[in-house]
Amino acid sequence: MLDGERVPMSAFFEALYLDEATLRAMIAHAEAAAPEECVGLLFGREARVTRCAPLPNVADDKRHRFLAEPEGLLRALQEADARGEALLAIYHSHPSGRQEPSPRDLSEARYQAAQLIVVPQRGVVRAFRLEGTHYREIALIVERTS
Numbered sequence: 708m709l710d711g712e713r714v715p716m717s718a719f720f721e722a723l724y725l726d727e728a729t730l731r732a733m734i735a736h737a738e739a740a741a742p743e744e745c746v747g748l749l750f751g752r753e754a755r756v757t758r759c760a761p762l763p764n765v766a767d768d769k770r771h772r773f774l775a776e777p778e779g780l781l782r783a784l785q786e787a788d789a790r791g792e793a794l795l796a797i798y799h800s801h802p803s804g805r806q807e808p809s810p811r812d813l814s815e816a817r818y819q820a821a822q823l824i825v826v827p828q829r830g831v832v833r834a835f836r837l838e839g840t841h842y843r844e845i846a847l848i849v850e851r852t853s
C-alpha cells in the first residue's frame with residue numbers, strides 16, 4: 708500500500724509543486740467546511756502534485772481537530788498505489804486563522820508527507836515538512852494550469 712521506498716522521499720522535498728486548480732480545490736474545501744476543519748490528501752510523482760483527494764473529517768471535535776475517515780483514507784491510498792502515485796502531502800484547515808501546524812498536529816503526525824495548512828478566510832496555504840521533532844516551512848510553488 709505504502710512501500711518504504713517511495714514514502715520517505717517526500718520527507719526530503721524542499722518544495723512542493725502544484726497547479727492553481729489544486730490550490731483552489733483545497734481552499735474551496737476549507738471554506739465549505741468552516742467553521743470546522745477539513746482534511747484531504749495530495750498525490751503525485753516526485754514533488755509534483757497531480758491529484759487532490761478531499762476526505763470527510765470524522766473527528767469528535769471538528770472545529771479543533773481533524774481525522775480522515777478511515778475507509779476513505781484507505782480507498783484513496785489504494786487508488787493512488789494502483790496509479791503509481793505517492794502520497795506527497797496531507798492538508799487540513801485552520802478556521803481559527805493559525806497559519807502553522809499546532810503542537811497537536813506535530814504530536815499526531817503519522818505519515819512522512821508534507822503537511823499543508825489552509826486558512827480559509829485568508830485563502831492562505833502554507834507547506835511544512837517534519838524534520839526530527841519540529842516542522843520546517845517549505846516552498847509551495849503554484850504553476851499556472853495550461
Ligand SMILES: [Zn+2]
Pocket residue numbers: 799800801808809812
Ligand atoms: Zn491543525
